[in-house]
Amino acid sequence: MKHYFEKMTDFGGPLKKGQIKRGEENEARLKEVEKEIHKAVDDIRNGGFPDEKINARGEMTVWQRLACLVDPGTWCPLHTLYNPADNEEGTTNVIDGIGKISGKWAIIIGFDNKVMAGAWLAGQSENILRVTDLAKRLNIPIVWLVNCSGAKLSEQHKFYANRRGAGAPFYRHAALNQVGIPVLAAIFGTNPAGGGYQGISPTVLFAHEKCNIAVGGAGIVSGMAPKGGFDAASAEELIEKTRHFKSHPPGSVKIHYHETGFFRYVYEKEKEVLDGLREFMKEIPAYDPKFFRVSTPAEPKFPTNDIYKLLPFDQKSVYDFDEILARLVDASEQMEFRPGYGPEVYTGLCRVDGYLVACIGNRQGYLGKGYPEYADYPGIGGKLYRQGMIKMIEFVTLCGRDRIPIIWFQDTSGIDVGDTAEKAELLGLGQSLIYSIQGADIPQMLVVLRKGSAAAHYIMGGPQGNDTNAFTLGTAATEVYVMHGETAAVAMYSRRLVKEKDAGRPIESIIDKMNAISEDYKKFSRPKYCAQAGFVDEIVQMADLRKYMTAFAGAAYQSPKSICPFHQMALPRIIKG
Amino acid sequence: MNEELLAPLSGTIIQVDINVGDRVEEDDDAVLIEAMKMETRIYVPCAGVVKEIRKKVGDKVEEDDIIALIEKN
Numbered sequence: 103m104k105h106y107f108e109k110m111t112d113f114g115g116p117l118k119k120g121q122i123k124r125g126e127e128n129e130a131r132l133k134e135v136e137k138e139i140h141k142a143v144d145d146i147r148n149g150g151f152p153d154e155k156i157n158a159r160g161e162m163t164v165w166q167r168l169a170c171l172v173d174p175g176t177w178c179p180l181h182t183l184y185n186p187a188d189n190e191e192g193t194t195n196v197i198d199g200i201g202k203i204s205g206k207w208a209i210i211i212g213f214d215n216k217v218m219a220g221a222w223l224a225g226q227s228e229n230i231l232r233v234t235d236l237a238k239r240l241n242i243p244i245v246w247l248v249n250c251s252g253a254k255l256s257e258q259h260k261f262y263a264n265r266r267g268a269g270a271p272f273y274r275h276a277a278l279n280q281v282g283i284p285v286l287a288a289i290f291g292t293n294p295a296g297g298g299y300q301g302i303s304p305t306v307l308f309a310h311e312k313c314n315i316a317v318g319g320a321g322i323v324s325g326m327a328p329k330g331g332f333d334a335a336s337a338e339e340l341i342e343k344t345r346h347f348k349s350h351p352p353g354s355v356k357i358h359y360h361e362t363g364f365f366r367y368v369y370e371k372e373k374e375v376l377d378g379l380r381e382f383m384k385e386i387p388a389y390d391p392k393f394f395r396v397s398t399p400a401e402p403k404f405p406t407n408d409i410y411k412l413l414p415f416d417q418k419s420v421y422d423f424d425e426i427l428a429r430l431v432d433a434s435e436q437m438e439f440r441p442g443y444g445p446e447v448y449t450g451l452c453r454v455d456g457y458l459v460a461c462i463g464n465r466q467g468y469l470g471k472g473y474p475e476y477a478d479y480p481g482i483g484g485k486l487y488r489q490g491m492i493k494m495i496e497f498v499t500l501c502g503r504d505r506i507p508i509i510w511f512q513d514t515s516g517i518d519v520g521d522t523a524e525k526a527e528l529l530g531l532g533q534s535l536i537y538s539i540q541g542a543d544i545p546q547m548l549v550v551l552r553k554g555s556a557a558a559h560y561i562m563g564g565p566q567g568n569d570t571n572a573f574t575l576g577t578a579a580t581e582v583y584v585m586h587g588e589t590a591a592v593a594m595y596s597r598r599l600v601k602e603k604d605a606g607r608p609i610e611s612i613i614d615k616m617n618a619i620s621e622d623y624k625k626f627s628r629p630k631y632c633a634q635a636g637f638v639d640e641i642v643q644m645a646d647l648r649k650y651m652t653a654f655a656g657a658a659y660q661s662p663k664s665i666c667p668f669h670q671m672a673l674p675r676i677i678k679g
Numbered sequence: 680m681n682e683e684l685l686a687p688l689s690g691t692i693i694q695v696d697i698n699v700g701d702r703v704e705e706d707d708d709a710v711l712i713e714a715m716k717m718e719t720r721i722y723v724p725c726a727g728v729v730k731e732i733r734k735k736v737g738d739k740v741e742e743d744d745i746i747a748l749i750e751k752n
Contacts, residue, residue, distance in 0.1 A: 120706030120722060418718045467719055468688035471742065480689065482715040515716070 106674040107396035107458065110435035110451070114428020117408055125411025132410050132644065135578035135629055139641045142630060143182050146193055150216030160312075161290065162372050164197050164212040164220075167247050170376045171288075172201035172210060178653045180573055180640045181232065183633035187224035187260060191217050194226040198233050200573075200653045203245060203383040207657040208286075209237040212247025213300075215291060219251035222296050224260035227268045232573075232639065234274040237283055239545050239572040240657040243386055244278065245379060246287040246304055250297030252319060268296055275303040286382065288375045289365070292351045294319030302364060306382070309355060309365040310375050316353030387661060394659040395456035396668065402648070403434040409644040415579055417552060420467040420483065423448060423511065426551070427461060430454075430648050436461070437677045439497050444490035445469050446483050449497040451506070451673060454648070457655040460501045460673075462494060462562065463511030463551075474518065476526040484515045486558050491517075491531040494562070495538050500673045502542025505666040507658040509651055510548040510563030516556030516585070535561045539570050545658040548574040549647060550638055554582040565638070572658075575650055576638035580629045587623025591616035682725045684747040686740040690714030695736055701729045703749065710734075710746055727751040 117125070147165060156163050162170070168177065179199035185192060195218070198211035211233050213220030237244045253262055261268050275285050287304035293315045301307065301315030329336060359365040369375045406429050414421055428434040431452035438450040448463045466483035473480070474487035481487055501508055517528050539546070539561075548563045548571055559582065560566050565574040576582075584590070595616050602609050625631065629641045642650060694711035697703060707723040731748040734740060 118706045119704065120708065124708060416718075418713075418716065420717055420719050467717070468714065480715065482717055484717070 103396075103668040103671070103674065106437070106678065107453070107668070110433075110437050110453070112403075112434060113436055114402075114404055114425050114434045116404060117411060121411055128413075128415050129410035131415040132413070132578040135415075136641075136643050139183070139578070139630060139633070142633075146182055146197075149192060150214065150218070153216070156216055160372075161215065163216050164214050164247055164249070167212060167288070167290075167372070167376060168197065168201075168210065170373055171203055171245070171247070171379060173203065173205065176202040176653065178640075178646075178650050180236075181229050181636075182640060183630065184229055184636050184639070185225060185634050186228055186636050188634075189223050189225060191223060193217060193223070194229040195221060195223045196226055196229050196233075198229070200236075200650075200657060202656075204380045206243075206383050206386050206388050207240070207653065207660050208243045208245045208383065209233055209240070210245045210247070213250045215249040218254060219291065220249040220297070221251045221254045222261055222268050223254055224257055227261060227266055227270050228636070230271040231266060231274060232636075234271065234278060235568055236572050238278060238281065239569070240654075241283060241661045241663055242657050243283060243383075244275075244285045244304075245383070246285065246300070248287050248289045248293060248297070248300050248304075248315075249291040250293050250300045251291075252293075252295040252297045269299070272299050272303040275305075279305055284386070286379060288379050289313045289315060290372060290375070292319070294351060294353075298353065306367075307365045308367045308369070308375050308378050308382070309359065310372055311355050311368055311370050313355070314351045314353040315358060315364070316351065318352070320349040320351045389660060389662075391456065391656070391659070394458075394662075396458045397432065397453055397456050399456040400433040400453075402429050402431060404429045406430065406648050407645055409647070413551060413577070413579055413644070417579075417581065422467075423463050423465045423483075423513070427452070427463060427511070430651060431459075431461070432456065437674065439500075439673065439677050440493050444487070444493035445473065446481060446485060446487055447490040447494060449493055451677065454509075454655040455652045457659050458506055459651075459655050460497065460506045460508045461511065462497065462508060464513045464562075466513065474526070477518070477522045479522075481518075484513060484553065486514065486517045486528070486532075486561075487523075488526040488528060488531065491528065491535060491561075495531070495535050497673075498535065498538040498542050500676065502538070502544055503666065504671040504673050505544060505662065505664055506671075506673065507544055507655065508542075508546040508563060509654065510546065512548060512550045512554045512559060512562050512564075513552040514555060514558040514562060515553055516558045517561075532557055532561045536567070539563060539567055542570070544570075545572050545654070546570050547572050547651070547654045550574065550576045550580045550582060550632075552577075552579045552581065554580070554637075556585060572654065573639040574637075575647070576629050576632050576641045577644060577647070578629055578641070580632055580638065580641065581627045582632050582637040583623055583627040587620040587627075588616075590623060591619040594619060680751050681730055681748045682727065682751050683745050684709055684721065684724060684749060686712060686742060686744040686746055687721065688712065688714055688719060689741045690719070690739070692734050692736055692738045692740060692746070693718065695732065695734070697723070697729045697732065697747065699729050699732055703727060703729060712740065721746065723749060725749055725751050
């Protein structure tokens with residue numbers, strides 16, 4: 103099949119003089135937003151105790167542990183700004199991402215021991231559940247850096263209980279083990295109660311000699327009996343007891359290596375724990391890349407940084423999606439599926455790091471006379487019409503058959519609406535695409551290049567596909583909302599405007615409300631909010647998009663659950679004809 | 680010889696970036712058309728001098744309408 107894959111069709115071209123000139127202001131605007139994101143990320147990194155304080159105790163910070171553990175240049179952070187419960191700490195207190203350890207892709211997650219000694223905070227379990235979903239979708243190991251002091255007791259009601267509360271990850275670890283996905287844990291520091299279960303629920307435990315994991319902490323052991331309240335007398339009694347209380351946290355290496363054997367390995371130094379993990383990861387089963395690569399990896403012919411000049415910050419401006427894709431895939435080559443049909447979407451096969459991937463993206467701009475064929479109005483890219491949706495259904499279904507991972511690119515204002523669109527079955531076609539995505543059962547990732555809105559955000563490989571979407575990225579131009587804020591304001595207030603006007607009453611206050619809604623939509627749709635709320639898993643720089651695509655492709659092909667031999671694939675032959 | 684700058688779609692002209700007599704290069708900004716809530720920028724098709732501009736801001740255009748004429752170098 104090498105004649106299909108080793109050389110595909112060239113696409114894209116170098117930037118023209120005019121594009122370079124007019125792209126400069128655009129690039130500055132995008133980078134301004136990236137700077138804002140970068141600052142927010144820096145705040146997370148620098149949150150909690152300073153590194154020196156942690157190091158003075160003989161401990162590494164989670165960031166230092168990651169730097170030791172992960173192969174240089176492979177780290178793709180996720181959920182850095184994720185803070186769905188709006189914690190005052192600014193974080194869910196776990197740091198995670200995809201990276202290679204000793205040449206093998208893994209999902210890596212660690213407690214931020216600079217912040218409340220790695221305590222459980224609100225929103226953390228949601229973060230962890232996303233990570234376990236990701237590992238399951240990509241079928242690769244999770245590697246934990248456990249250093250968890252247990253619950254932030256003053257806010258336990260926000261995270262302790264509940265279906266998706268702090269205990270849910272333990273069930274998830276069990277579920278991952280049951281489908282053959284190992285959870286490896288390096289354990290540092292004191293890990294009582296919740297921390298204890300974080301330590302015990304993984305598959306293999308690598309312990310630092312000074313760590314401990316236990317059902318309860320030393321503090322709880324000493325004062326378990328509630329007395330109905332506190333008063334001055336009981337406070338004095340407690341002061342006296344606490345002054346004389348000396349206890350070691352239970353569950354040390356003495357117990358869990360020498361007695362129970364829960365710890366499989368123990369190391370004297372923190373770095374040795376990480377080295378031990380790295381050694382172990384060398385032995386994790388994984389296909390050599392040559393098993394699944396269809397060609398030698400190649401960089402795109404055109405610089406990825408061109409995207410800063412190609413992707414307009416102004417949401418109303420049209421652009422050429424193909425030029426952007428040409429800067430993200432190997433050798434700027436592709437095989438387009440059904441060109442000319444459903445022109446509002448690109449569907450085709452590309453290579454990333456030598457692996458075959460399917461790409462789907464919204465094209466922009468006027469779609470030509472007579473399209474959509476079922477309507478007497480013109481079509482514009484960003485919107486979805488009947489042919490585009492049928493094409494995506496066909497393509498996704500065939501990708502499922504051929505076991506080709508999918509990378510989606512969204513910049514969509516939604517699906518065509520109105521009775522004409524309803525007669526064209528667009529409602530049913532949208533759900534049909536979801537059905538195909540779910541049924542394909544292949545790893546998928548999404549880049550929300552600009553707009554992700556209305557039902558189109560869901561159906562085009564959206565993160566709402568919890569089984570299917572491994573992770574979702576946003577960019578400096580990302581906006582995610584059900585509809586444009588001004589459209590929402592019109593939907594909410596147009597009748598009221600008429601009523602007030604007809605009654606001869608002033609309409610200024612309604613205009614103010616409409617502007618307020620519009621402003622709210624701006625506030626709750628922009629990149630930083632999208633990352634904090636979890637609409638996307640990370641806002642990445644344009645220059646890093648290909649790095650994440652490379653991680654996705656490499657991870658997806660590391661240990662796939664099923665295989666379609668190259669010479670038995672249907673899609674390349676259907677494309678060629 | 681004159682090159683025609685055509686409207687690639689129907690819409691409303693919302694910005695004109697060229698003037699009669701301007702010396703222009705291929706791919707310079709020429710005109711901005713608003714249609715279906717999006718803005719499509721039209722570029723100068725060839726190097727030359729702007730000979731004639733037939734549309735102004737606010738004008739509605741149909742697909743293939745001639746917006747301007749460029750005298751090719």
